[in-house]
Amino acid sequence: MRFFDTTLRDGEQTPGVSLTPAEKLEIASHLSDIGVDVIEAGSAAASVGEREAIRLISDAGLAAECCTYVRALAQDIDLAADYGADSVHLVVPVSDLHIEKKLRKTREQVCEMAWNTVEYAKSRGLIVELSGEDASRADQQFLRELFREGIERGADRLCFCDTVGLLTPERAAGVIPPLCMAPLSIHCHDDLGFALATTVAALRAGATCAHTTVNGLGERAGNTAFEELVMSLEVLYGRRTGIETGKLYQLSTVVSRLTGVPLATNKPIVGEMAFTHESGIHAHGIMRDATTYESIKPEDVGRKRRIVLGKHSGSAAVETALHEMGYHPDPHQLAEIVGRIKQLGDAGKRITDADMMTIADAVFEIEYTPAIELRQFTIVSGSNAMPTASVTLLVQGEEITGAATGNGPVDAAIRALQRSVAAVGTVRLEQYHVDAIVGGTDALVDVTVKLSKDGKTVTSRGARTDIITASVEAVIAGMNRLLREEHENRSEDTD
Structure with missing residues (x-):
C-alpha cells in the first residue's frame, strides 16, 4: 500500500495554521525520510508562497513524489508543471449538492471539465490523481462513469473523498470495490470520529493508498491521522507499511512545533500520556511485564515509557523511582514518602521529580544546599x-x-x-x-x-x-x- 500525505495542504487548512516555504520543506523532508510515498505540498494556485514551497520541495531531491492540489482549470495545471510538481491531485465535486450549489453547473459540465483537465495535465507530463469531492454523497453510478472515462483520458490514479466524514466502514466495504478500476486512494475526514476506521475498511476493500495528515490535522475535526493509521495496520492487521515507525514521534513533534497545534495529552501513539502510567496496579504490572498494559512498545514509535507519581501510585512505583534517583529507603521510610506523595496528589498537584527529591530529602533528613x-x-x-x-x-x-x-x-x-x-x-x-x-x-x-x-x-x-x-x-x-x-x-x- 501507499501513503499520500496532505499535511502541507489539507493539514495547513486547519484554522490558524500557516507555514512558510522553509517550514514546509522541513516537514516534507521528514515525511520523505520516514517513508511517505506522495507529499501534497499545497495548492500552486493559492499564493506566491505556496508556489515557492512547491519549487523548494520539488528541487530538494526527496524520494517522495511532490504533488499539488489543482482544480479542473488549465491555469492550475500550468502552475503545477511550471513549479516542478511530479503529480496533481485533481479534485472535482461529484455530489449533486456540490455540483449544483457550489459550482452551479450540471453533471455533464463537471465531467467535461474533469476529463479535459486530465488530458491537459497529461500533455504537461504530470501524473494525475483524479479525485471525487464529496464522493460519499454522490450518485455512485455517476462517480463510476466519471472515473471510468477519466482513466480512458489518461488518469493514473483515482481518489474517493469522504469530504465531511459521512462514510461508515460498513458502507466503504460496498462502495469501494466497484471503483477500483485503477489504483484507488481513500481520503477521509474525522467529523464524526470515523476517519481511521473508515480508512482501514476502504483499504481492506481494495483501496491501495491512504490520504493522511500528521497528528490528524485538517479542517474542522481533521483528517485520518498518519501515525494512528500506520500503527493500526502494523499492530492490528499485521500489515507491513514500509514506514519507519521509530521516527513517528519525532515527525509528530516537528509538525506540532511548526504548526503551533499542540498534541492532545491523551492522543494515541504521540500524546504525552500514551505511554505514561500512574495507577498503582498498572505501574506494578508494567514493571513486571510491559505488555500487561501496553499494546505496543514505546520504542517502536520513538517514545519512552514514563511512570508518574500521584495519589494513585503504589509503593512499587515509588520505590522504583527512588532507586533511579539514588535513594534506597527502608520500609518505614518508603511508607512515609508514599504517604506524602499521596497527600500532594489529593491536593490536586502533579508530582515532579523535584517534588519527589524534596520529599525524600526531608524523610532521609538530608541537608541539601542548592547549587x-x-x-x-x-x-x-x-x-x-x-x-x-x-x-x-x-x-x-x-x-x-x-x-x-x-x-x-x-x-x-x-x-x-x-x-x-x-x-x-x-x-x-x-x-x-x-x-x-x-x-x-x-x-x-x-x-x-x-x-x-x-x-x-x-x-x-x-x-x-x-x-x-x-x-x-x-x-x-x-x-x-x-x-x-x-x-x-x-x-x-x-x-
Whole structure:
C-alpha cells in the first residue's frame, strides 16, 4: 500500500495554521525520510508562497513524489508543471449538492471539465490523481462513469473523498470495490470520529493508498491521522507499511512545533500520556511485564515509557523511582514518602521529580544546599521592544549575571538562566507546560518544566500568580536537581 500525505495542504487548512516555504520543506523532508510515498505540498494556485514551497520541495531531491492540489482549470495545471510538481491531485465535486450549489453547473459540465483537465495535465507530463469531492454523497453510478472515462483520458490514479466524514466502514466495504478500476486512494475526514476506521475498511476493500495528515490535522475535526493509521495496520492487521515507525514521534513533534497545534495529552501513539502510567496496579504490572498494559512498545514509535507519581501510585512505583534517583529507603521510610506523595496528589498537584527529591530529602533528613540561588531577574517587554531578560544568580558560590532575548518574556527568562549556568553545565528545556488557569487576574499559575543535562532528565514545578516568576522558579528548581552531585550517597545511612 501507499501513503499520500496532505499535511502541507489539507493539514495547513486547519484554522490558524500557516507555514512558510522553509517550514514546509522541513516537514516534507521528514515525511520523505520516514517513508511517505506522495507529499501534497499545497495548492500552486493559492499564493506566491505556496508556489515557492512547491519549487523548494520539488528541487530538494526527496524520494517522495511532490504533488499539488489543482482544480479542473488549465491555469492550475500550468502552475503545477511550471513549479516542478511530479503529480496533481485533481479534485472535482461529484455530489449533486456540490455540483449544483457550489459550482452551479450540471453533471455533464463537471465531467467535461474533469476529463479535459486530465488530458491537459497529461500533455504537461504530470501524473494525475483524479479525485471525487464529496464522493460519499454522490450518485455512485455517476462517480463510476466519471472515473471510468477519466482513466480512458489518461488518469493514473483515482481518489474517493469522504469530504465531511459521512462514510461508515460498513458502507466503504460496498462502495469501494466497484471503483477500483485503477489504483484507488481513500481520503477521509474525522467529523464524526470515523476517519481511521473508515480508512482501514476502504483499504481492506481494495483501496491501495491512504490520504493522511500528521497528528490528524485538517479542517474542522481533521483528517485520518498518519501515525494512528500506520500503527493500526502494523499492530492490528499485521500489515507491513514500509514506514519507519521509530521516527513517528519525532515527525509528530516537528509538525506540532511548526504548526503551533499542540498534541492532545491523551492522543494515541504521540500524546504525552500514551505511554505514561500512574495507577498503582498498572505501574506494578508494567514493571513486571510491559505488555500487561501496553499494546505496543514505546520504542517502536520513538517514545519512552514514563511512570508518574500521584495519589494513585503504589509503593512499587515509588520505590522504583527512588532507586533511579539514588535513594534506597527502608520500609518505614518508603511508607512515609508514599504517604506524602499521596497527600500532594489529593491536593490536586502533579508530582515532579523535584517534588519527589524534596520529599525524600526531608524523610532521609538530608541537608541539601542548592547549587543555584536567584538574586534577581528583570524582564523588559512591550509592543516596540524585543523581550529581554537579565538574571543574577549565585552559582556554586559565584555571582553571575546573564542576559538574553527571546520570542516572549518567558522564553527570554529561560534563555538567560541557561546562559548563566553554562559554565557548570548545558541544561536543555525539553518540555514546558502551564496548567489551566481559572479565577480572576490573581489566579495561581502552575508551570511544569522538563529539563535535561548529559542524558539525565528531571521535571520540576513553579506556582505563582505571575507566569514569568513561576517559570523561573520551576527552571531553577530543576537546574538545582540536575547540577546536584551525581554520585551523592542518598541511602538510609547518609550523614
